[in-house]
Amino acid sequence: MRKIVHLAAKRGFCSGVVRALDAVERALKEGPLPVYVLHEIVHNEHVVAHLTARGVRFVNEPEEAEGGTLIFSAHGVSRAIEERAAALGVRLIDATCPIVKALHRKAEAFAAEGRKIILFGKKGHREIEGVVGRVDSDVAVIESKEALAAYLASLPEEEKRNGLFACLSQTTLNADDVAEMRGILASSLNRLAVDAEVCFATRDRQNAVRLLAEQCEFVIIVGSPGSSNSRRLCETASAAGARAILLSDPEKFDPSLLDGVSSVGVSSGASAPEELVRELLGVLKRHGFEEVPDER
Ligand code: SF4
CATH class of the missing domain: 3.40.50.11270 (Rossmann fold)
Incomplete structure (x- = not known):
């Protein structure tokens, strides 16, 4: 094989x-x-x-x-x-x-227009704390589609019709989830300014991992559990149908995970050094895996 x-x-x-x-x-x-x-x-x-x-x-x-x-x-x-x-x-x-700086400026501008800000992201994440701490008004931090549904259910109908809202997003979320939540908000609030996007690096890495997952049985994402974008890459690969793991240290890779596997996809989070990817490729090579050039 x-x-x-x-x-x-x-x-x-x-x-x-x-x-x-x-x-x-x-x-x-x-x-x-x-x-x-x-x-x-x-x-x-x-x-x-x-x-x-x-x-x-x-x-x-x-x-x-x-x-x-x-x-x-x-x-x-x-x-x-x-x-x-x-x-x-x-x-x-x-x-x-600079992309996070731009997010700060958007939050400040929306707050200055008197808009209530709805921010998709993880409570307690440094980026979210920074954005929330840029405006004096309350910011609703929404972590999931379920939380968004609960938030919308809590709003009076009059506020949904006439209240001024804006939505923004943490830069490292799943791009599809952000698009879906954006759509839900846009169809629920009359006066909503929409500027919720993940950053280009997050989007490009998620797209690349989706392609990997389509052609590989097993996908390994090199990155730390504390890294939001790395975790999202792992979820993206799983959602695209591959078995996927997040690996922070290639030295600790368990080779039994390769049993019966003939195609492995490798990617890494935006904060993971390339040396770790090279280390992992070395481990895979020792187990008989040959790197094929990217033809896309
Ligand atoms: S993932 Fe990278 S490029 Fe994107 S906002 Fe964060 S630091 Fe900037």
């Missing part, structure tokens, strides 16, 4: 992650040291461990930075955090992804 591996055409680090990691490298070179990063620079334990070993300190509050340089991660921060950090007198580098 010929055993093959297909590699997703779009995978791994997105432009926002590359930019954030470049900011850390620049800070390590230029100083002042130490370099602090507020929260994980990206949701990947290998990246965080590697930077920690090089002296980068990850902190939960801006005030933990004592001198040196403080970097905001790619996920962005609230206005309050920005203000607290500015008062510290440390060098500040804002590595928020």
Whole structure:
């Protein structure tokens, strides 16, 4: 039996992650040291461990930075955090992804128009906390279609007819789910401004994984459980009919998962380093899997 591996055409680090990691490298070179990063620079334990070993300190509050340089991660921060950090007198580098920054601006503009914001995303996710913390009014964070139905059921009919609403989305959700929730909202609220989209990197990676899942029995997504976009890739592959797993450490891959499998698809989340993908390909090669070139 010929055993093959297909590699997703779009995978791994997105432009926002590359930019954030470049900011850390620049800070390590230029100083002042130490370099602090507020929260994980990206949701990947290998990246965080590697930077920690090089002296980068990850902190939960801006005030933990004592001198040196403080970097905001790619996920962005609230206005309050920005203000607290500015008062510290440390060098500040804002590595928020420009797409997340644009999301902040949209939330601010909708709030200024007096619209109630409905934000699709995971409560407690750093990106969501940052967006919610950009506006003074309440933001309804909606995690699922079920939560959306409950939210709509709680609104008085008069408000559905005449209330001003806007919907936005976390950048790393499942693109199909976002489209579906957008449609439900648009058919339920009369005066809704719609700007809920996942980012291009999330969409491209999900599309590529869907293609992989159509041609492979088993799909492995390299990425951390804490990474929203990596988890979505795994769900996308499962929904497209493949058996799929999320793998944070190729060294811990269980080869018995390959029993009876002749085609494996490999992709990686936007925060997963390519070295981990290469490591996994090495493991698969040792088990007789040959990488086939991507012809799409
Ligand atoms: S996943 Fe999208 S929004 Fe998030 S950092 Fe990457 S490019 Fe930016």
